[in-house]
Amino acid sequence: MAGEAANRADAGQTRRRGAVLEEAILAAAVDELTESGYAGLTMDKVAARSGTNKNAIYRRWPNRLALGIAAYRQLATTVQPPDTGSLRGDALDFLRRANRHWSSPLGAILRELLAAAGGTSELQAQLQEQSSDAVAAPWLTILGRAVARGEASPEALHPRVATVAIVLLRNEFVVRGVPTAPDDVLVEIVDEVYLPLVRRRGPVPG
Template sequence: MVSEQRAESTPTRRRGAALEKAITDAAWEILVEQGYSGFTFEAVAARAGTSKPVLYRRWPQREDLLLATLTRHWRPLDIPDTGSLRQDALTLLRTINAERDRTVILMRIQLADYFRETGTSFNDLRDRLLPADRTPPFERLVDRAVERGELADTPRSARTVNLPFDLVRHDMLMRMGAVPDETIVEIVDAVWLPLLGLPPHDAQPED
């Protein structure tokens, strides 16, 4: 009986992927609650129930741990393929609005100390988190539209192609949360599609 109770009270020793998941989960919680200023090895180790040397062996610098934490929680978006550039854009922006509003705000506000300390920007950090060979989502949407014959194959600047995300991100930060769906429809129909050379879309009821 005593041996059974002792076995039950002994914590399971975590290793490998299980340990790293526990640490990056704890690190994410610290980052959300306290921002980069509270994102220390001491705080993360205590929250994860481990020791600082365990963290240092995997991530020698605080920035290394930060990047590992953000990489795990910054899941690449699924790129829609509805057969229509408009519907692709609306679907993608609605997904960003639903899944990324909290993360975008976190990275802008809670990481302000990190950006000041390192002299970097949100765009620099995003580039480090995304695979080097990954085509930005809206570039893929435009490429598909060209392949379908929906758009003319003409040069377009990255700023023009990525404008919908930039506008939605701006509204997220101004509102400190998700944007109304009618704003997303307006960005696509009244701004982006005409800018790409397509006629303005008559607003239709959305499902």
């Protein structure tokens, strides 16, 4: 009888398939990550919470880190870029938002995942705010507005140029291991590196 009950339970667990089951697993992983951080995230807890078995999870995510990254990506929302009326104002505002995020509870999860990813370049690429295109898009919007205002040349509209400021800030977090960067570091990144680089990318239309 016990074996029959177990079989029925297993059958119930496997009824959900495809996207429905994947969504249930991700929702459970998000809840675990939010409540316990990456350190408390386990395949057993996610399986129990989502009402499935570990094999169903491993078929979609090969390990705990991959699942943690997928769950973090569900938590991380796309932020609209600021529109302060100047390139300097927009860049500083956006860096300050990123700085606050890094020291927030969600940022703490991101730091845990980065530490766990270590030198695993493929997973780190997934973790770095989903993709290079996603990172560049709001910065290209900021630069596009600057071009329209006559603050920058169209030649500045290059993804590598656009993302220099956020890459330098991320480097502060990763290399120095700090939960937040001083505001004067953000000002220095913008005034000493970002704005001079943008202005050197060709003559400003005039």
